[in-house]
Amino acid sequence: MGLESNSKLVEVLGEKGRVSLNDWKEAQWAAIKIRREPITEEELYREASDFMSLFQQAVKEAFLSDIRDPVWLKMREMLSALSISRARRGFTPTEMATFVLSFKQPLFEALKQAHGTDSGALLSDVWMTTVLLDKLGLYCVEEYQKTREAIISRQQKDLLELSTPVVQLWPGVLTLPLIGTLDSERTQLVMERLLQKIVDTGSQIAIIDITGVPTVDTLVAQHLMKTIAAAHLMGAECFLSGISPQIAQTVVHLGVKFGDIVTKATLADAFGLALKRIGLVVIKKSGE
Amino acid sequence: MERIPILRMGDVLLVSIQVDMHDRLAQTLQEELAERVVKDRARGVLIDISVLEIVDSFIGRLLGRIASISRILDAETVIVGMQPAVSITLVELGISLDGVRTALNVERGMELLASSISLRTQE
Amino acid sequence: MDLQSSETLQITCEEDLVRVRQATRARAVLLGLSLVNLTKIVTAASELARNTLTFGGGGTAIVATVHNGDRPGLRLIFEDHGPGITDIELAMKDGYTGGKGLGLGLGGSKRLVNEFEISSRVGEGTRVSITRWK
Ligand SMILES: Nc1ncnc2c1ncn2[C@@H]1O[C@H](COP(=O)(O)OP(=O)(O)OP(=O)(O)O)[C@@H](O)[C@H]1O
Numbered sequence: 448m449g450l451e452s453n454s455k456l457v458e459v460l461g462e463k464g465r466v467s468l469n470d471w472k473e474a475q476w477a478a479i480k481i482r483r484e485p486i487t488e489e490e491l492y493r494e495a496s497d498f499m500s501l502f503q504q505a506v507k508e509a510f511l512s513d514i515r516d517p518v519w520l521k522m523r524e525m526l527s528a529l530s531i532s533r534a535r536r537g538f539t540p541t542e543m544a545t546f547v548l549s550f551k552q553p554l555f556e557a558l559k560q561a562h563g564t565d566s567g568a569l570l571s572d573v574w575m576t577t578v579l580l581d582k583l584g585l586y587c588v589e590e591y592q593k594t595r596e597a598i599i600s601r602q603q604k605d606l607l608e609l610s611t612p613v614v615q616l617w618p619g620v621l622t623l624p625l626i627g628t629l630d631s632e633r634t635q636l637v638m639e640r641l642l643q644k645i646v647d648t649g650s651q652i653a654i655i656d657i658t659g660v661p662t663v664d665t666l667v668a669q670h671l672m673k674t675i676a677a678a679h680l681m682g683a684e685c686f687l688s689g690i691s692p693q694i695a696q697t698v699v700h701l702g703v704k705f706g707d708i709v710t711k712a713t714l715a716d717a718f719g720l721a722l723k724r725i726g727l728v729v730i731k732k733s734g735e
Numbered sequence: 736m737e738r739i740p741i742l743r744m745g746d747v748l749l750v751s752i753q754v755d756m757h758d759r760l761a762q763t764l765q766e767e768l769a770e771r772v773v774k775d776r777a778r779g780v781l782i783d784i785s786v787l788e789i790v791d792s793f794i795g796r797l798l799g800r801i802a803s804i805s806r807i808l809d810a811e812t813v814i815v816g817m818q819p820a821v822s823i824t825l826v827e828l829g830i831s832l833d834g835v836r837t838a839l840n841v842e843r844g845m846e847l848l849a850s851s852i853s854l855r856t857q858e
Numbered sequence: 859m860d861l862q863s864s865e866t867l868q869i870t871c872e873e874d875l876v877r878v879r880q881a882t883r884a885r886a887v888l889l890g891l892s893l894v895n896l897t898k899i900v901t902a903a904s905e906l907a908r909n910t911l912t913f914g915g916g917g918t919a920i921v922a923t924v925h926n927g928d929r930p931g932l933r934l935i936f937e938d939h940g941p942g943i944t945d946i947e948l949a950m951k952d953g954y955t956g957g958k959g960l961g962l963g964l965g966g967s968k969r970l971v972n973e974f975e976i977s978s979r980v981g982e983g984t985r986v987s988i989t990r991w992k
Pocket residue numbers: 792793905909910913914938940941942943949950954955956957958959960961962963964965984
């Protein structure tokens with residue numbers, strides 16, 4: 448899609464153009480009035496002016512409505528950086544899109560004045576720029592979304608670390624109390640962390656306690672087995688404790704081989720065995 | 736020719752694998768260890784792989800072979816320091832290193848060897 | 859495939875296996891693969907490069923960065939003009955070896971990556987492609 452011969456777009460955006468940067472900034476400033484704290488008026492002015500000069504450059508070079516074209520590369524980079532910083536500062540997607548979409552008003556105003564009575568040419572310019580600005584607006588929202596997703600996934604990971612702590616019961620003995628339903632991905636992450644903790648603390652024994660786990664599926668059971676095998680290769684031993692009757696039945700039913708794995712009814716039993724393995728005995732003080 | 740140094744500490748031969756070994760170098764290590772076990776009358780072999788970034792089926796097989804050969808020559812082998820990422824990968828690959836003893840670090844490995852050597856000496 | 863971000867390595871001797879592992883590792887680090895995933899693909903590379911050398915009589919390895927939408931990944935392609943594999947299904951089985959290995963290379967490599975493709979023609983050669991996504 449190219450520009451019509453009687454288009455005034457390049458003209459209104461030109462050096463002595465009629466689009467008022469100040470009006471645009473004012474419009475934006477008004478739109479985010481309620482929550483101005485995250486941004487200053489100067490910052491907004493600078494961003495608006497960057498946008499406008501990139502827009503002018505691109506349109507002057509060639510009017511292309513495909514924003515994936517290299518002509519729009521600098522613009523995309525600028526919008527992407529802007530979306531990331533705004534997503535981090537807690538702006539809403541609407542506020543993000545408004546940044547671009549609010550450019551329509553001062554632009555159309557300038558076009559109207561430039562075209563005078565030639566409404567046909569005005570309509571054509573307005574239509575073309577609307578399509579373009581909508582695309583740039585959507586691009587902003589997409590970039591914003593990506594940043595939000597990254598933030599959420601990082602928070603989920605932090606939460607995972609908080610909710611599944613690896614605890615040292617005694618020098619050389621770790622325990623990982625698992626709670627809730629395990630999915631394959633979560634199990635894998637937790638297990639990697641357990642193995643790393645074994646190395647970091649030089650622990651010979653790790654007890655995986657699944658008292659708080661209602662059910663396991665084949666994949667999760669296999670992850671448990673693999674972790675125990677991996678710990679063995681590293682020179683540590685894993686005990687499994689707190690297996691519910693349901694899980695025991697599922698595991699046998701699924702045909703997962705728990706083979707040579709040491710299982711204990713409770714975490715306390717497993718801990719007792721662990722102490723014995725590292726050569727410690729617990730003795731009651733006499734006379735008490 | 737490049738080779739991997741074998742140190743002696745009392746009854747034990749100590750090897751620390753520091754480089755990404757090509758297959759021939761690994762093969763040479765196996766041969767030299769067998770000779771040294773006999774020459775030094777070693778009762779234990781400790782192989783530290785804590786800086787090794789991968790163990791593939793070739794190296795896995797080699798470690799198993801070193802353990803078997805040493806055992807025939809009356810020396811026990813312990814592999815120490817395997818990193819979590821390496822052990823996870825080995826398990827996925829399907830290698831279990833049956834018959835090879837493992838320990839978390841050199842210190843633990845030496846303890847393990849010491850107790851097993853004293854046990855065997857009493858026999 | 860983005861050919862600008864790929865390199866081709868020859869596999870003709872044992873030292874080349876070390877070079878394939880190093881090139882794979884370098885690119886995995888660049889991509890930002892997690893340590894576990896990096897270790898997995900370098901190990902798979904080692905297995906397949908060794909097969910190329912011992913059974914394929916030598917060949918090439920292509921180490922490339924690829925994209926699936928926004929998701930970057932590492933792809934390795936091993937190619938030789940050796941004898942080929944008569945029964946691929948059998949060769950893939952854990953424990954099957956036509957040489958004196960453990961027979962874990964092919965099946966194991968498949969478990970270490972996200973995508974695994976193998977094609978082979980008797981008398982013409984073998985091509986294995988593996989991909990690990992970030
Ligand atoms: N590039 C190849 N060309 C021809 N035959 C091959 C090739 N790659 C594998 N094969 C055949 O497939 C078999 C299985 O390969 P795989 O890597 O699984 O096991 P291996 O190499 O024999 O043992 P390991 O990899 O465990 O040391 C090989 O023994 C060989 O017969």
